[in-house]
Amino acid sequence: MRPLDYMRNGRKLVMSIWFTEKQTQNFGITMKINKTLHTEQTEFQKLDMIETEEWGNMLLLDDMVMTSVRDEFVYHEMVAHVPLFTHPNPENVLVVGGGDGGVIREVLKHPSVKKATLVDIDGKVIEYSKKFLPEIAGKLDDPRVDVRVDDGFMHIAKSDNEYDVIMVDSTEPVGPAVNLFTKGFYAGIAKALKEDGIFVAQSDNPWFKADLIRNVQRDVKEIFAITRLYVANIPTYPSGLWAFTIGSKKYDPLEVSKDRFHEIETKYYTKELHKAAFVLPKFVGDLLK
Amino acid sequence: MRPLDYMRNGRKLVMSIWFTEKQTQNFGITMKINKTLHTEQTEFQKLDMIETEEWGNMLLLDDMVMTSVRDEFVYHEMVAHVPLFTHPNPENVLVVGGGDGGVIREVLKHPSVKKATLVDIDGKVIEYSKKFLPEIAGKLDDPRVDVRVDDGFMHIAKSDNEYDVIMVDSTEPVGPAVNLFTKGFYAGIAKALKEDGIFVAQSDNPWFKADLIRNVQRDVKEIFAITRLYVANIPTYPSGLWAFTIGSKKYDPLEVSKDRFHEIETKYYTKELHKAAFVLPKFVGDLLK
Known part of the structure; x- marks a missing residue:
């Protein structure tokens, strides 16, 4: 069983985690994350590597999309x-x-x-x-x-x-x-x-x-x-x-x-x-x- | 007071409503709505007119963005x-x-x-x-x-x-x-x-x-x-x-x-x-x- 699956009353619940980048105060993109591969506050910025369903593996710096395998x-x-x-x-x-x-x-x-x-x-x-x-x-x-x-x-x-x-x-x-x-x-x-x-x-x-x-x-x-x-x-x-x-x-x-x-x-x-x-x-x- | 503002324990809480269009099963855009101007199921499709903060007034059909005043x-x-x-x-x-x-x-x-x-x-x-x-x-x-x-x-x-x-x-x-x-x-x-x-x-x-x-x-x-x-x-x-x-x-x-x-x-x-x-x-x- 994957870590995001939980049992409740005998039924499997599949949670879905989405990452949202607010590109402006009032607008953004949002995407399903399969898993977070790594997350860390480096000396200079917050670094996240996530596996997304739509774009493949993706690098985020300070919560902004830097690059994804697909695009x-x-x-x-x-x-x-x-x-x-x-x-x-x-x-x-x-x-x-x-x-x-x-x-x-x-x-x-x-x-x-x-x-x-x-x-x-x-x-x-x-x-x-x-x-x-x-x-x-x-x-x-x-x-x-x-x-x-x-x-x-x-x-x-x-x-x-x-x-x-x-x-x-x-x-x-x-x-x-x-x-x-x-x-x-x-x-x-x-x-x-x-x-x-x-x-x-x-x-x-x-x-x-x-x-x-x-x-x-x-x-x-x-x-x-x-x-x-x-x-x-x-x-x-x-x-x-x-x-x-x-x-x-x-x-x-x-x-x-x-x-x-x-x-x-x-x-x-x-x-x-x-x-x-x-x-x-x-x-x-x-x-x- | 606007309808989305509520008082709790004497403090004004401002709710923020966001519309998200899932453009694929796993990816979408999301934006802040100031208010819904009109919503109706027509003979052919679901029609919504919303006022968005980023894009101005916007027409949605079946929950998909059709057009906005800004773009x-x-x-x-x-x-x-x-x-x-x-x-x-x-x-x-x-x-x-x-x-x-x-x-x-x-x-x-x-x-x-x-x-x-x-x-x-x-x-x-x-x-x-x-x-x-x-x-x-x-x-x-x-x-x-x-x-x-x-x-x-x-x-x-x-x-x-x-x-x-x-x-x-x-x-x-x-x-x-x-x-x-x-x-x-x-x-x-x-x-x-x-x-x-x-x-x-x-x-x-x-x-x-x-x-x-x-x-x-x-x-x-x-x-x-x-x-x-x-x-x-x-x-x-x-x-x-x-x-x-x-x-x-x-x-x-x-x-x-x-x-x-x-x-x-x-x-x-x-x-x-x-x-x-x-x-x-x-x-x-x-x-x-």
């Missing part, structure tokens, strides 16, 4: 492949955050990449992703990958003219990620990038966080020659429409020549979608004006 | 403007379902339209949309609009070579809409359309209803020369990614010349998005193979 491919492919196909020869790549390893897995699909450094402040995210999300974290032990448990903001501040592509795979700007949404951080990224470098940052959603998108775009525009916003559909993230900000010193993601795309295995990204993802709904485009 | 523009604009800008001169338009009036409101933005007929089987949807969703239903009394409370399937069956554009704005294929997802219905639409006519139907979502999309595409392809699928982000609909099927006898929505677009006021649709909406995520495009 993780959208976020990880769209963070990685848009900048990596924009840059003509990405060799040295940095991922800030992203301790679940999903972005790294996608980065390694590009044969030009010689080294991929992951800097996540919370080693527990890496540890439990390897244990409970092997489909996502399974490439963290690849010889091309350098995993560091460290403060991404400080790592960026110490880097100079080093990376071809930097990807910021952070949580929301609360808790440990609050520094990763500042103009000082974007200036540090510009310094850490080579002279033709490019960076991407997840930028939340236009339905509930319009101000955040507007502010990030404004700040990045002051520092990078080319600033762009693109979107993707992620069903377990607030509003289902997720935004990503690109800051680039030289290469425009909208002007990638067709011969630059090589074959990779994906479930969401295509070379046609590479450009279509930048064609924004009118109310989203209006945020950038 | 309705996405669905209504994307149903209407994609086929109407594809057809070079739409004059006579039919909307099947759509008793909330949102698609009609968008149709009337096209000056070429001389007549727009709405056929909804449930007069109560029309009546209560006019009362509680005036921003959406407000154009149903326009002199160009002919509102009929009738069976859409039968109306289509009786029509011959009559319409330039037909839009199927139905509920899911349960309850009164079950006939609207059959090959017989699509054949009837082909007959009801003029020789260069075009139709669009909402086709649910690729995350939870992949089979439905695959089946609709297969059936429509057998009848129409040009069959296409496009998507839009609707946060209150399952998965946030909604699909629409186009069946067209002559005009391809991907080959609309730029001079055909005239200025209209929109919040989601743009002439660039008209084409980008057809660029599908890989797993969605794979459903059509």
Whole structure:
């Protein structure tokens, strides 16, 4: 008998536990949990691994959905492949955050990449992703990958003219990620990038966080020659429409020549979608004006 | 004092009522309700009008979200403007379902339209949309609009070579809409359309209803020369990614010349998005193979 089944008056009662994420004060998503695999207050945040019926194993940080086995491919492919196909020869790549390893897995699909450094402040995210999300974290032990448990903001501040592509795979700007949404951080990224470098940052959603998108775009525009916003559909993230900000010193993601795309295995990204993802709904485009 | 406030031991307790739509057996959305404006079992379905904190007034049919004041523009604009800008001169338009009036409101933005007929089987949807969703239903009394409370399937069956554009704005294929997802219905639409006519139907979502999309595409392809699928982000609909099927006898929505677009006021649709909406995520495009 599973622990959630109880007998009462000779009848088996099956309890059903649901996790609800309040994505705003007045709206959320709710899903059936089969079991909680791990729960702990780390040095930096509350970490839960749950097994959900609809989405498979799922990582929560501070009660917010970070990634799930069923829909993780959208976020990880769209963070990685848009900048990596924009840059003509990405060799040295940095991922800030992203301790679940999903972005790294996608980065390694590009044969030009010689080294991929992951800097996540919370080693527990890496540890439990390897244990409970092997489909996502399974490439963290690849010889091309350098995993560091460290403060991404400080790592960026110490880097100079080093990376071809930097990807910021952070949580929301609360808790440990609050520094990763500042103009000082974007200036540090510009310094850490080579002279033709490019960076991407997840930028939340236009339905509930319009101000955040507007502010990030404004700040990045002051520092990078080319600033762009693109979107993707992620069903377990607030509003289902997720935004990503690109800051680039030289290469425009909208002007990638067709011969630059090589074959990779994906479930969401295509070379046609590479450009279509930048064609924004009118109310989203209006945020950038 | 509002009805949901109670006193206990001299303290005011504020109760909070939440509506949860189970979009699948194991996943759903949940939102705070300020009050229920109307609830009734009509001849065809359960109808609720609720005032939500996040989305404004909202229509539910059989406990499923149909439309809300805050995000309705996405669905209504994307149903209407994609086929109407594809057809070079739409004059006579039919909307099947759509008793909330949102698609009609968008149709009337096209000056070429001389007549727009709405056929909804449930007069109560029309009546209560006019009362509680005036921003959406407000154009149903326009002199160009002919509102009929009738069976859409039968109306289509009786029509011959009559319409330039037909839009199927139905509920899911349960309850009164079950006939609207059959090959017989699509054949009837082909007959009801003029020789260069075009139709669009909402086709649910690729995350939870992949089979439905695959089946609709297969059936429509057998009848129409040009069959296409496009998507839009609707946060209150399952998965946030909604699909629409186009069946067209002559005009391809991907080959609309730029001079055909005239200025209209929109919040989601743009002439660039008209084409980008057809660029599908890989797993969605794979459903059509």
